[in-house]
Each structure stands twice: as C-alpha cells, then as structure tokens.
Amino acid sequence: MSKDGVAFCLNSADLLGSSNAMTSFMSRSTMVSEIQPKSGIFSFDLTWSEIQTLTPQLTSPLPNSGLARNPANKNQGKFITLSDFLDFAKAKAVSGILIDIENAAYLASKKGLSIIDAVTAALSNATFDKQATQQVMIQSDDTSVLSKFKNVPGYKRVLSIKEIIGDVPKQTVEEIKKFADAVNLPRSSIVTTNGGFTTTFTTVVDELHAANISAYVSVLRNEYVAIAFDFFSDPVVELATYVGRLGIDGVVTDYPKTADAYLSKPITYPTV
Known part of the structure; x- marks a missing residue:
C-alpha cells in the first residue's frame, strides 16, 4: 500500500531491495519491527506518485550464492497497481x-x-x-x-x-x-x-x-x-x-x- 492508499503488487513493503529507492528517499528510511528486523524504505511512507518515479530492481532470492538473476533485465518493467x-x-x-x-x-x-x-x-x-x-x-x-x-x-x-x-x-x-x-x-x-x-x-x-x-x-x-x-x-x-x-x-x-x-x-x- 502506498501512503495515499493505492494497492500495488510487490513481494515486500520494503522498497529497498526491489527498487532504487535508496538514491532518492534515503531520508525516509525507518525501522518497523512489526514488519522486519532491519530498517527499510517502506511503501506506506511514499505516495503512489513518488513510487512511480522509482526504477524497479530485480534481485536474486539467493544472495549468498553469488548468482545474479537475469542481469540483462535487472531494471526492466514497472510497478503495477x-x-x-x-x-x-x-x-x-x-x-x-x-x-x-x-x-x-x-x-x-x-x-x-x-x-x-x-x-x-x-x-x-x-x-x-x-x-x-x-x-x-x-x-x-x-x-x-x-x-x-x-x-x-x-x-x-x-x-x-x-x-x-x-x-x-x-x-x-x-x-x-x-x-x-x-x-x-x-x-x-x-x-x-x-x-x-x-x-x-x-x-x-x-x-x-x-x-x-x-x-x-x-x-x-x-x-x-x-x-x-x-x-x-x-x-x-x-x-x-x-x-x-x-x-x-x-x-x-x-x-x-x-x-x-x-x-x-x-x-x-x-x-x-
């Protein structure tokens, strides 16, 4: 959910792993222990317009393996409501x-x-x-x-x-x-x-x-x-x-x- 109530598809409320949110909204980083044990930039702290300015980022679900998933298309696609x-x-x-x-x-x-x-x-x-x-x-x-x-x-x-x-x-x-x-x-x-x-x-x-x-x-x-x-x-x-x-x-x-x-x-x- 975005801050202004738009429901969109993403596997986590934390935008850090799935977008370039760090470059634009690092000041919005917070700690929400009810959701995860580490700080993040959460969708519910950004409006849908702000989220649409971000570039999606494909990450590997196996980060310790050293294998990147489909690096040629790492930043393709868009966030969808x-x-x-x-x-x-x-x-x-x-x-x-x-x-x-x-x-x-x-x-x-x-x-x-x-x-x-x-x-x-x-x-x-x-x-x-x-x-x-x-x-x-x-x-x-x-x-x-x-x-x-x-x-x-x-x-x-x-x-x-x-x-x-x-x-x-x-x-x-x-x-x-x-x-x-x-x-x-x-x-x-x-x-x-x-x-x-x-x-x-x-x-x-x-x-x-x-x-x-x-x-x-x-x-x-x-x-x-x-x-x-x-x-x-x-x-x-x-x-x-x-x-x-x-x-x-x-x-x-x-x-x-x-x-x-x-x-x-x-x-x-x-x-x-």
Missing part, C-alpha cells in the same frame, strides 16, 4: 489469481490504511466476485484477514505458514479449517534436507489431506543451488517429487513455465 493487475489477468484469461495480503494489522492500526478494503474493492470493481471462470485465491499469514473474505464463497482462502513445521496435530488442523481452504508451506515443512541432501518426507501433506485441506508448497526455483543434490539439481525432478510422489495440490514458483511443462504431462515415479 492491483487494479491493473486484475485487468491484465482478465485480458489474458488466466485460470486464476492469488493475492497475498501481509501486514494488514499494522497498516490499519498505525497508518490508517485498510488493505482488506482496497483488495475487496478492486476485486469487486473487476467483477471477480461475480464470476466462477477464474479462481480467486486470497492468501495471508493472518487468520483475521482470511475471515474477512469468508462471505464470498467463490474465493479460496489460503493460510500461509512461513515457519518450518514437521506435522500438523488434529486440533490445529480443525482450527485451520475454520479460516482456510488450503495451506501454503515452505519446502522444508514437506521435505527436510541436511547438507543439501533430502532426509525425510514429513506427514504434513497427509494430515492436511485427511481434513480435506489443500496443501501448496513454496517457493520452487530453477537455480541449481536452490535444489537438493539428490534431485540432481533438476527442477523437474523436484516438481515430480512434490506432485507425483507426495501429492501436493499446488506449487508457488518463480518459474511457472517449468511447472506448466511438468504439470501438462506429469512424470510419475514408483513409491520406494
């Missing part, structure tokens, strides 16, 4: 969209900004609440956010659990069912690794499926340093393990073409 994103999704007739809502409580209590109202209004204006052709998924790590979308039966609510877990007790599963239709989990909550090698398949997916809750995994990437050695550093082998072997219901990935190539003609592996 939520409304423009929804128009784009409709024009391209994609099968569905996922909107990840974070920091709603902080924005409402400290900045007077309702990201929930902004998302609700944008979806309604784009008539996503009045159609069943394109799936709408609302994701958040805050159950109170998911509760706000309960009255729209066409929306699928996804609980994001960022912490690494090894199982889901029955009582916890029953609590999740009150707020969410699916759970998005980090890879290590499903396949544990040690020293770059896989060690264990957890029971998390089976426990969620037993309660009729979908399980998603995130984030899958093609860079070989992000993939376990015994997946042969091959993103398709990793996909086959999560989908074909473990029965995951969906993947969140930086490389959708790779996922689509596998899912359009899945490769199954025998149970060992």
